[in-house]
Amino acid sequence: MLKQIKTPFTEMMGIDFPIIAAPMFLVSNADIVSEASEAGGIGTFPALNYRPLENYAAALKEMREKTKKPIGLNIIVNKSNTRQNDDLRIALDHGVNLFITSLGNPKTVIQEAHKNGAKVFCDVTNLDHALKVQDLGADGVIAVGAGAGGHAGPISPLVLIPWLKTRLNIPIIAAGGISHGSMIAACMALGASGVSVGTRFIASKEANVDQAYKDAIIKSTPEDIVMTTRVSGTPAAVINTPYVQKMGTDLPWAMKVLKDHKLTKKYMVPLIHLMGMKSLEEAAVKPTWKTVWTAGQSVGLVEEILTVREIYKKLISEYEESVNNLNQLGIK
Ligand SMILES: Cc1cc2nc3c(=O)[nH]c(=O)nc-3n(C[C@H](O)[C@H](O)[C@H](O)COP(=O)(O)O)c2cc1C
Structure with a gap:
């Protein structure tokens, strides 16, 4: 039985482990989301993975039938996303607990989510943007660093997380390059309250992508x-x-x-x-x-296709082992 990992993020969301299954265009689906949440983390997906809107509402209903635990949604909040108001309304109707905003201004999402008791974390890649969303009332930030899959930031997580920490008083979630529990321990040491893992879950049994894509993640x-x-x-x-x-x-x-x-x-x-x-x-x-x-640089440590629950279990055991190893180093 794995011990809970308590952080300000897990306390805020009411979950056991501070590990988000990150929203991934074309990859995240109802099974990944519900299995991640059932594993004690939190599963998330981009609203645009389900088109048209009826399919999106149906997917949320399916996720809600599969898990009663917190789930999350990624909304693109710039002008290119003409669906954002509908995405938000339907998500709130289905009791989505966490919103991850990317691009654009998250103000409306923050206001509406808060009225419904949901939390909002905003993707950021630098301190300037992080301070803006903190002022707008965001509950936390997802610090997307260099090496991440998708639109990676330019700054090494080693610098980005402590840099954000100097001026932020909301939780920071580290994203980018994480596919082993030792990396989670490292992010926590840097001051993160959790991690968001994308690439690792492409090589999951639940991901509904071409086998050649999964094989490429393992081989790269x-x-x-x-x-x-x-x-x-x-x-x-x-x-x-x-x-x-x-x-x-x-x-x-x-x-x-x-x-x-x-x-x-x-x-x-x-x-x-x-x-x-x-x-x-x-x-x-x-x-x-x-x-x-x-895909991101974390492909280097992805060696096999596992179920979402197995991936969670592996990451958490590796995290525990790393923390124990550090404890054994001791301070003299
Ligand atoms: C295939 C893929 C698709 C992604 N699509 C999105 C997306 O639609 N919205 C978003 O905010 N982030 C997206 N991301 C970024 C992830 O949410 C997350 O920040 C990133 O995967 C973390 O880095 P990692 O892949 O190294 O774990 C995507 C990443 C990948 C690998």
Whole structure:
């Protein structure tokens, strides 16, 4: 029986372990979310994984039938997400307990979530943004560091977490590069109240992605992860497959010019997004030579496909072992 790990985050959410199964576009599903929450952590998913809106409401209902424990949702809060008000309302109707906001201004989500007793954590990659969301009333931040899957931040978690800690009085969740319990212990030592783990759960039995994607997570090393702007216009971490090598990791020159020009920007940015999302979507669910697979540097320590519950158990046992090893070092 694993002992609980108590932190300000677990106390706030009423959960046993400070480990979020991070929201992942195309990967997070009802099984990952409910199993993560049942394992004592908290499962989360991006609202946009379920389209149209009826499928999203049905997915929330399914999750709620599978677990009564806290669950979380990721909402993109910039203008590109025209569904955000509906996403929020339907989530609150289904008793979602944790909101993770990314991009844009989280003010409305914070206000509405708080009226319903839910908590809001905002993705941040630097102190400036973290201070802004703290002022807006966020309950905590997800500190997305270098090495993360998805839109990784530029700063090493070793620096980012203590840096945020100097000025924040809300809990910090470390995200990026975590696929072994020793890394959780390290993040806690740096001052985090929990961790958010993405890439590790792509290689889970519950993930509904193409087997080749899961195999690539297991085979890849940290050196196989490259940053590309071709997926969304902002740097995203992907596996350096032959297709990524062929296409290059930078937008073509003409696209870049149109993206940065004030007259064409507003058409070009959504177009790049749409094209990138489409290629991710195709590669994630079916065999194709156009392999664009998002993943972070933590692939280096992912060695087998396990169930979500097994992954939780392994991370927690490794965490306990690391803490015990540190205790044995002692201080003389
Ligand atoms: C395949 C994939 C898709 C992701 N999609 C999203 C997303 O839709 N929204 C979001 O806020 N973060 C997204 N992320 C980032 C994760 O929520 C999390 O911050 C990140 O995975 C943590 O780093 P790790 O992958 O090294 O564990 C994604 C990450 C991956 C690997």
